[in-house]
Amino acid sequence: MRRRAHILAGILALVCFGGLLVRLFLLQVMDPDGYAARAADQQLRGATLPAPRGKIYSSDGTLLAASETCWTIRASPRELDDALVEPAARALSEILEIEYEDTLEKFSQRTSNDCLLRRRVDREMAEAVRSWCIENGAEGIQIRQDTKRVYPEGDFMGGILGFTDVDNAGLWGLELKYNEELTGQNGEILTAKNAWGYDMPTHYQTLVDAVPGNTLTLTIDANIQHWLESAMDAAVREHNVAQRGVGIVMDVQTGAILAMTSQPDYDPNTPRQIINEEIRAQVDALTGEARSAALQEAQQTQWRNKAISDLYEPGSVFKLITAAAALDTGVCTPTDTFVCAGKINVAGTWFRCANGHIHGVETFAQGLAVSCNPCFIQIGARLGKENFCNYFEAFGLREATGIDLPGEIKRSEYYTADRMGLVQSFGLLKNNE
Structure with a gap:
């Protein structure tokens, strides 16, 4: 009986020591860095x-x-x-x-x-x-x-x-x-x-x-940008422009933007500060949700880059598009003649020549040289809305430019043939159907 007890004790001791040896083998040979890593994790943090x-x-x-x-x-x-x-x-x-x-x-x-x-x-x-x-x-x-x-x-x-x-x-x-x-x-x-x-x-x-x-x-030239911002700021102040002035300087050979501004502009170091003192005072006079809404609207307005996010009537510079389309389609030649009586009626609305000019009989080329409105309304009538719309698209005016700035408007206001009016031939976005 005593001998059996000694044998069992020996077996138990062997099992225990064997287990310890196996555990030591696993810790020291198979996973020597495991506990070191755990200790470091308890003491150090990333x-x-x-x-x-x-x-x-x-x-x-x-x-x-x-x-x-x-x-x-x-x-x-x-x-x-x-x-x-x-x-x-x-x-x-x-x-x-x-x-x-x-x-x-x-x-x-x-x-x-x-x-x-x-x-x-x-x-x-x-x-x-x-x-x-x-x-x-x-x-x-x-x-x-x-x-x-x-x-x-x-x-x-x-x-x-x-x-x-x-x-x-x-x-x-x-x-x-x-x-x-x-x-x-x-x-x-x-x-x-x-x-x-x-x-x-x-x-x-x-x-x-x-x-x-x-x-x-950037393609922006800081010297040109400074000049543009200064000139636009002066113009806005001189003419009391309420909705901010916009200017762009582009390299016409490459399309690179050399300068762009909407004045007055904000300081990007403090973008949430309202730059218009009058509007800032109006916002500060409010409280609660009304103030929060007014503040957000004022901030969104001053952050808006009007050069890419707003629509504009192109003005007389658009006569170049009309002239190119008329010459390319063959509906006009440089020597075709038109009459400028100082004004012309389109669908019941009178449109005048700029500054009250009356050019009389003039050729296509002369009408372009003096930017005559009645002349180009007549050229637009010859061109027709379908042709006009096709060239509008050909010049890339029915889609975004793809400039690498967020917020560019994606289309023009009048971009389908059925919405094209004759007055667009000289740059006013007005439909007289």
């Missing part, structure tokens, strides 16, 4: 290293948009010592220029492990926060590196460049159109964790470097 957004340059090398390093201040109230709740709220509210009552309320939530204090502070403000925390032994205040979008030229090309949101994603203009190309790849760094599992201020090795976004170079 944190995002924000990638700077790609720069935007004009064709002449002027820097139009860039990214600057900034810092976001967050807190873990759970880690903050009870005795420091009120002093920290008071000190950090003053440093960060935020409301003391709101900060105190956040810090008073003792079970909270994360709250935002302020985004995108500069180095001086971030260092002031860090210094106060060190001097007072405050834990739980996190200073995280970030980036923000800046536009060095200020109130310049706002309607073209657009702007980004607080997460540096494009919301308008080129920033939206090329958001994917301009967005970089975030990096990753290791940060130490305390017993609660929260980030400690010491950074360890960088795991993955952040990759900046692609650089975007």
